[in-house]
Amino acid sequence: MFPTSQTDAPQTKPILVDRFGRHVTYLRISVTDRCDLRCVYCMAEKMQFVSHSQLLTLEEMVRIGQAFVDLGVTKIRISGGEPLVRRNILYLFRTLGVTPGLNDFTLTTNATQLPKFANDLKKAGVTRINISLDTLRQDRFRNITRNGDINNTLQGIEAAVATGFERLKINAVILKNHNHDEILDLVEYAVAHQIDISFIEEMPLGAISEHNRAETYFSSDQTFSVIRKHYELLPSMETTGGPSRYFRIPDLKTRIGFISPHSHNFCDSCNRVRLTAEGRLLLCLGQEHSVDLRQVVRSYPDDDEILRQTIIDSMAIKPKGHEFDLSKDPVITRHMNHTGG
Numbered sequence: 204m205f206p207t208s209q210t211d212a213p214q215t216k217p218i219l220v221d222r223f224g225r226h227v228t229y230l231r232i233s234v235t236d237r238c239d240l241r242c243v244y245c246m247a248e249k250m251q252f253v254s255h256s257q258l259l260t261l262e263e264m265v266r267i268g269q270a271f272v273d274l275g276v277t278k279i280r281i282s283g284g285e286p287l288v289r290r291n292i293l294y295l296f297r298t299l300g301v302t303p304g305l306n307d308f309t310l311t312t313n314a315t316q317l318p319k320f321a322n323d324l325k326k327a328g329v330t331r332i333n334i335s336l337d338t339l340r341q342d343r344f345r346n347i348t349r350n351g352d353i354n355n356t357l358q359g360i361e362a363a364v365a366t367g368f369e370r371l372k373i374n375a376v377i378l379k380n381h382n383h384d385e386i387l388d389l390v391e392y393a394v395a396h397q398i399d400i401s402f403i404e405e406m407p408l409g410a411i412s413e414h415n416r417a418e419t420y421f422s423s424d425q426t427f428s429v430i431r432k433h434y435e436l437l438p439s440m441e442t443t444g445g446p447s448r449y450f451r452i453p454d455l456k457t458r459i460g461f462i463s464p465h466s467h468n469f470c471d472s473c474n475r476v477r478l479t480a481e482g483r484l485l486l487c488l489g490q491e492h493s494v495d496l497r498q499v500v501r502s503y504p505d506d507d508e509i510l511r512q513t514i515i516d517s518m519a520i521k522p523k524g525h526e527f528d529l530s531k532d533p534v535i536t537r538h539m540n541h542t543g544g
Contacts, residue, residue: 218275219514221486221521229278229444229475230271232264234292236480238285240313240348242335244376244405259482261295263500267478268299270510278307278444280333284480287316293323300328307444309333311374314359315351321359321366331370331443332363333401338382339392347381364396370443372399372460377426378419386429394457401447401460402426423463430459444474470523484514486521494520 219227236253259267268279279299286292300308309331310324317332324332336356338344344353363371375382375389386402393400404423427450430436436450436459447460470487477485482497494517496510503509 219518221518223523225473227474227476227518228276230268230276231280231282231475231477232268233282233284233478233480234264234286234295235284235289237288238283238313239288239315240285240351242348253481257481259480259497261291263497264295265298266500266507267496267510269302270507270514272302272304274511274514277304278309279305280309280311282311285313285316286310287312287320293327296324296327296329307331311335313356314363315355317359318362321362325366325368329368331372332368333372333374334360334363336373337375338385339388340385343382360396364398370399372401374401374403376403376405377421378405379421381419383421386426387433390430390434390459394452394455397456399458399460401462403462404464423461427461476521484517486517490522492520492522
């Protein structure tokens with residue numbers, strides 16, 4: 204046999220590996236910090252939003268997203284704020300959705316805009332949608348969101364179910380003495396609609412005045428105990444590439460997930476980074492380690508190699524994990540709407 208030439212050798216795709224050996228395959232892109240709701244755990248009542256001049260353009264977001272796919276990322280989630288309030292947002296979905304190598308293209312939304320956008324999102328290649336829903340009661344929904352009408356979100360869920368996405372999931376942040384008595388109601392709603400649901404421990408990002416996070420903390424173990432009294436929960440090895448630990452209810456399509464940043468820290472297996480709407484690449488949700496990708500794409504508009512190398516180099520500053528402590532004031536002053544869900 205003649206020796207294989209260098210040009211004939213199998214070409215391996217570069218990958219993103221941090222200094223702890225974690226392989227980054229998942230990028231979350233926040234397209235805006237604005238939202239048509241004002242959820243109390245997501246933003247302050249009087250928010251200072253990012254000016255439009257500071258935001259990445261949709262074209263810049265596409266360029267950065269494609270660079271990550273070139274580096275081995277296989278999953279991209281679009282988030283906000285509420286991503287569907289960004290003008291011309293379908294351009295982003297339609298352009299990124301056809302990127303070779305992108306296997307999982309997902310969206311986090313409050314569902315209010317889904318009656319308008321669901322069909323176009325599916326055509327653009329969106330595979331799964333996560334929908335924020337913390338209560339099924341109109342009065343509580345208005346209190347949690349400050350200004351929302353639950354009927355808009357419920358109609359959005361119905362539109363998404365009718366459209367036939369690969370998977371739909373409800374994300375519910377559980378707060379003690381606010382909505383913890385609705386855990387079973389939310390499970391029953393998910394079962395009735397044959398969709399998944401994940402219960403989330405509140406993450407202490409940004410200062411809020413509506414409640415004391417330590418006093419409203421309700422652990423995943425407590426939520427699990429409530430559900431297990433009424434449903435058999437079987438551990439599942441299934442994953443959607445994120446931090447949810449899933450359980451199956453026998454003979455039902457619905458999966459029950461738990462996202463537990465406090466009680467079951469998942470940092471050791473973190474495979475995620477986040478791009479904020481103004482172009483900061485956040486290497487950890489609960490730390491401030493970041494790289495300014497807006498500066499890179501604008502300084503080198505025609506050089507994707509520099510962009511890719513900057514992303515590779517950023518892995519050196521991805522921290523070991525977050526340091527959430529509900530007994531102290533939040534270390535991270537940015538709110539969740541600035542970070543992306």
